[in-house]
Amino acid sequence: MNDEIVKISDADKTLTPGKIFYNWFAANIGIMGFVYGAMIVSYHLSFAQAIFAALFGALSFLVPGWVAMIGQREGITTFKLSRAAYGTHGNKIPNAIAWVNMVGWLSVNVITGTMLLISMYGVLNIPKNTFTRAVALVIFGGLVILSGLLKEATLAKIQTWLSYIFGALTVVILILFLMKADWHAAFTLPSGSWVSGFLPAVSIVAAGSGISWSMAAADWGAYVKPSTRPSATFWGTAMGGAAPLFILMAGGILLSTIEPSLATTGNPFDVMYSALPSWIGVIYFLVAAGGLIPQCIVSLRSARINLSTMGIQVSQKTSLGIHGAIVILIPVYVLFISGNFLSNFELFLNFLGICLASWVAIFLCDSAMFRNNGYELNLMKPDSKTHYNWGGIISWVIATATGFMFTNNAIWNGPLAHGIFRDNSLGVFISAIVAIICMFIVKAIGRPKAAEEAN
Template sequence: MSVSKTNDRVGAVETRGIEPVPDHERHGHAGQMFWTWFAANISILGLPLGATLVAFRGLNIWQAVLVALIGSFGSFALVGALSLAGKKGGAPALTLSRAVFGQRGNAGPTLVSWLSRIGWEIISTTTAAYALLAMLDIAFGLDRGTVLTLLCLLVFIACTLLISGLGHATIMWINKWATVVFGVLNLIVMGFLVATVEWSRVLDAPAGATSGVIAGIGFVAAGTGIGWANAGADYARYLPKEIPGSRLVVASAFGAGIPLLLLISLGSLLTAGDDTLATSSDPVAAINEMLPSWMAIPYLVAAFGGLLMSNHLSTYSAGLTMITLGLRVSRVWAVALDVVLMFAGGIYLMLIADDFYGPFSTFLTLLAVPISAWIGVVAVDSLRGRAYDPEALMDTTGGSRYWYTGGFRLPAVLGWAAAIVAGLLFTEAATSTDVWFEGPFADTWAGANGLGWAIAMATGAAVYALAGRATGPEAEATPAPALQGAGR
């Protein structure tokens, strides 16, 4: 097995790929997860989530706050729980997933996870480019055009590549200090936005249906923590094994929950008085118009920086996921390839597509199902006391301890596949004008309340718990005496 050496220092390029981090290279503390998830969630994308709760779910402000509290804190507590595998096994989430699904069986969950990361990156990149375009217009009077749009996309992508390319230690350092800077800027902007709220309309708004609250919790969870659940271990893999797992869970829940609660609640407040934010094709411009003209530049800087904090994490994880899929390049080159795809997606959304929120909501709805199915299987596997063989994780040949039956661990693969089918039966993914997908039970109570992802998670857990009972992970944890042909 060829294992790269690591330079996990701020400012140095991290040369470790997906190979497990040995104990003597572990360092850090649980508080790093607080800063990591705080940084990932200070972007303005939390505002349209809140706007959706009021405009499309019919909730009043108190219901929206409750939904934001449960959906954000709860989903990121799950992210923290799943990140314990990274602390335990020292590898990225989807690399550890090889032990659960088999070397070949893991390809499906890994591909879906990679698509999820790419999708989030494109959304963040597009929104940040809108912010930069608006900044150039205000500061220099430059009109939006094709060339300027491409340049704005490239500037944001270059910033993302710089941080993600350097790797783990730089990301951890930037997360902490950028959270303070952009967090303060966001608080200032939020104060001015609150001043624009029509409080009489907000306080007089009737309560929505209980089903809307349930659907809202599902929507917020799917749009926040569920989308990161398959990446939590990527940032916990350098942590010492002796750190209590409860600290990681609490740090993750509060790190993400605090900014999300504030942003989603504010988005709900703004939309209770005016639905412009929920229906705008350019969320950056819609928010900018609510502010005094002199606040435009600080707001746009905060928007750009917050989106960058989220995007560099997605890009880092996407690079690791591509290597897990079998891309035989270094981590840095995997990141570089990822940003090329990000650029292409940004071009599509900004210069070709007509609708921003339609694809956004549809994307969240569909990908939440297979990701939730993976969560259900992996959660049960972790509860059974999974231990990880570092050499077997990296051995992708037929001699690997994690090869199982033809490269597939059938109970896990069966549970994942069954869970996807079950979840999609109750799922509808549609824009304002088109239905992209509609399951046969999408009009039932569970389907109408957006619980397809929850059904997928529960089904994956149940099927795997039953089918995998006879082949628990304890028997698979003993290191093999010899391994051949280790791969990346």
């Protein structure tokens, strides 16, 4: 009998809606929100269209809100809940993809944070050499790894304080950007296409925010106090992520009027720095780097949970050692050997967005269609006889494959990626839509019996 604990004990459920809000607020207050705003403008939209795209993109956090609410109701983390929709064995593939996604973004954030600290050397007149680069990596990577030793309640407190500190400093940066923005240029931007411009802009924001974060939502929702209203968990998660992201994207839309290269540059932080007064340089770099730490905390914690859910049972210290080695070795390769990893790795992570969009669509459809009376605990135990839920598995395969068929980029050219689907991330939406259709078909033909394997 596997002794894995499925449900979180009531004693460990210490989070409140306020703490949930600050957790997601802190994870999305990072200065990269400005870059998302500039990316929206790059789709040749008017100011009003761009603002609407930012709003709808930010509202993709309604998805993590729903997932967190399910996690609170059941007291179970995300990919243990997912076993009901896919089966204990069938769940391992999307679980592994989610783990790669979390570790991948964690590595990207550590690389970015280290690069920010290295860039700050120029402001402080510190020489940039191999030793000082290594020091920057040790400082930023070390802070992230140490966060893995902390408990949920402690992490929630840290996220709250980071929300206050970096939230306030980011507002200062935002005001300075708005003071320099060319408002006339913003309001006179010509209108773009609602189909080939607006929808792709929304999809790329949603893929990088709400859809990507949905895999971690129940990992926090499961630790909310049982007495909390589910709607409070839902809105705490949704608005905690959506509010700061929307505000920062709106600032990025205006900032792009004076720094058009913001959406295409290889180092957007340097571009934003050039738009600021020199006296605020150190504060700017601290805000940019500090805003990445909460994202790293969320990613590291959920990556550790995902590793355990896949059946890789190791101690917390061993798990931390595995993830710590990954998020240090990859930045070492990028910063000291290759130098061009970031763009290629982000391209790779875009592929995972399609897989995760179909996964979360099936997860939520399964919950709404088949779990109205709650989840059966036996379905989520690692020794469950329900190894494969073919309705969920086949739906995920079809939806994910279809999403790839409508996607093209530098290394992949889908056979159906033509017209409005060319050179954008609409394949993410296609993947989710097809997943929903497949689940309605599963519902219509009757809930399939999951295949059982002999013990």
